[in-house]
């Protein structure tokens with residue numbers, strides 16, 4: 019057997035949604051990366067399909083939203099059906115699924131394999147990421163004596179390549195490792211972390227079918243609750259498919275996994291749908307799962323090896339969150355790792371991966387547990403208890419991905435400009451959608467679409483009315499200070515200014531250089547200054563004299579203040595960008 023040796027900045031184990039989004043960040047930031055996957059490459063069937071609005075915002079920031087929406091099925095509405103104690107099945111509600119407030123996207127459905135293929139194509143646009151299929155790590159050693167040296171490669175792995183035709187081993191030294199290897203994570207086991215949680219008795223069948231049925235809402239997303247019998251819900255998918263989730267037992271019944279067949283799932287589905295009929299034209303995939311809730315007791319070792327996705331959290335597919343939260347784990351980690359590797363960001367920020375994502379994982383498990391209880395309650399009593407309905411409503415923001423509120427003081431300032439409850443811009447939350455018109459062209463954009471995932475911090479300056487001389491003056495004074503900060507920390511920000519003057523009452527030429535810089539390609543950069551539209555200032559919680567909002571590369575608000583708060587802004591940035599004093603790892 020031959021054995022070669024190599025070195026890499028980041029080694030990612032597992033090419034599921036979490037591993038691929040981590041690799042996409044590395045690709046966007048030009049980081050030398052290997053992604054290894056045990057499977058041979060083929061389009062995955064089955065698996066996840068629900069995409070929540072925050073994931074769409076993430077895809078948009080990476081520039082892949084259009085490819086997704088060309089093939090997905092948006093969730094336009096839900097039908098709720100109930101079978102009562104007398105056995106009659108009737109529709110109890112048919113609801114629109116409105117796009118969440120201040121978001122361009124509603125939820126949608128697309129098979130996980132197609133999402134993975136799209137993300138993979140974008141990763142490979144840059145040559146810095148290499149993907150190896152049919153490759154598995156077989157050993158991991160961490161050289162603890164070199165952990166304090168940022169240039170060292172302390173993670174030493176042996177990879178086994180086995181494509182059926184031949185086997186070869188390779189020794190890889192990596193600066194950082196990301197374990198994105200799913201629920202049975204090999205990486206997690208190497209790190210000695212335990213999954214903690216419980217397994218329920220609740221067994222579900224899940225299948226992707228093309229069907230012929232006279233059920234009126236078959237091409238809508240529908241939930242059918244049958245008193246005493248069980249729950250069923252289904253979702254319209256691409257290519258005429260429907261994803262069915264079928265509850266196969268009651269909470270108090272034991273159902274051995276070995277007794278579950280495709281026929282049992284389809285018979286139960288037909289029974290729950292009666293008196294309507296359903297026949298199967300084509301079955302693309304089926305599977306079964308017993309609901310369990312587990313959370314790893316660790317997410318990182320030495321801030322050199324990180325676990326993301328199902329390697330950290332396991333739960334049921336009931337609320338369609340697993341893939342979304344898994345991708346968001348990597349969305350949180352990727353820019354931090356890339357910034358540290360590019361020696362722009364201080365390596366201490368890597369500790370915020372676990373402090374920011376663990377609460378999200380805990381909430382995910384809680385949300386899933388609650389929804390299982392909800393299904394069981396409806397099956398047992400025939401209706402949803404009022405307190406559950408209220409709680410379900412309250413959970414909507416977290417189901418859409420908007421409840422995330424990062425609080426680690428290293429990345430989220432303690433006090434911002436915005437003290438008004440309900441204001442749209444909040445420290446620790448994702449920057450909302452606010453429409454503005456480009457000052458030079460008049461073209462309308464949502465500010466969030468200007469916050470691209472390229473690894474840069476974004477500085478959004480709400481500039482006030484620039485037709486008033488003293489407001490223009492303070493805007494330009496801030497711009498000059500921002501330029502000095504850029505020079506000091508040797509980093510370029512993505513700068514967006516939004517003013518309240520009319521387009522003709524102020525000119526780009528009167529603005530500080532950072533807002534209207536010379537651009538090698540276009541002569542001048544016309545994409546930094548915008549006119550406010552609608553009532554953005556008021557709704558965002560910003561006074562008429564404006565504010566500055568510092569947005570992290572993953573679109574979460576880190577700091578906000580007045581245009582005069584330059585010292586406070588510098589104090590916020592200093593520990594994040596201070597890279598000269600690398601803190602050695604302390605056990």
Ligand SMILES: Cc1cc2nc3c(=O)[nH]c(=O)nc-3n(C[C@H](O)[C@H](O)[C@H](O)COP(=O)(O)OP(=O)(O)OC[C@H]3O[C@@H](n4cnc5c(N)ncnc54)[C@H](O)[C@@H]3O)c2cc1C
Nearest residue numbers: 032034035036056066068200327328335338339340341342
């Ligand atoms: C039926 C079903 C429906 C679902 N529906 C939804 C939904 O609608 N919405 C949603 O958000 N989530 C849903 N989920 C959950 C979702 O599929 C997972 O949460 C998601 O796939 C997790 O992504 P991941 O990348 O962390 O792990 P995985 O998708 O499990 O990917 C891990 C990858 O690592 C590879 N791997 C494992 N071990 C090794 C190793 N030692 N070496 C190399 N490679 C390795 C695996 O082959 C795999 O490709 C559903 C899950 C199921 C089963």
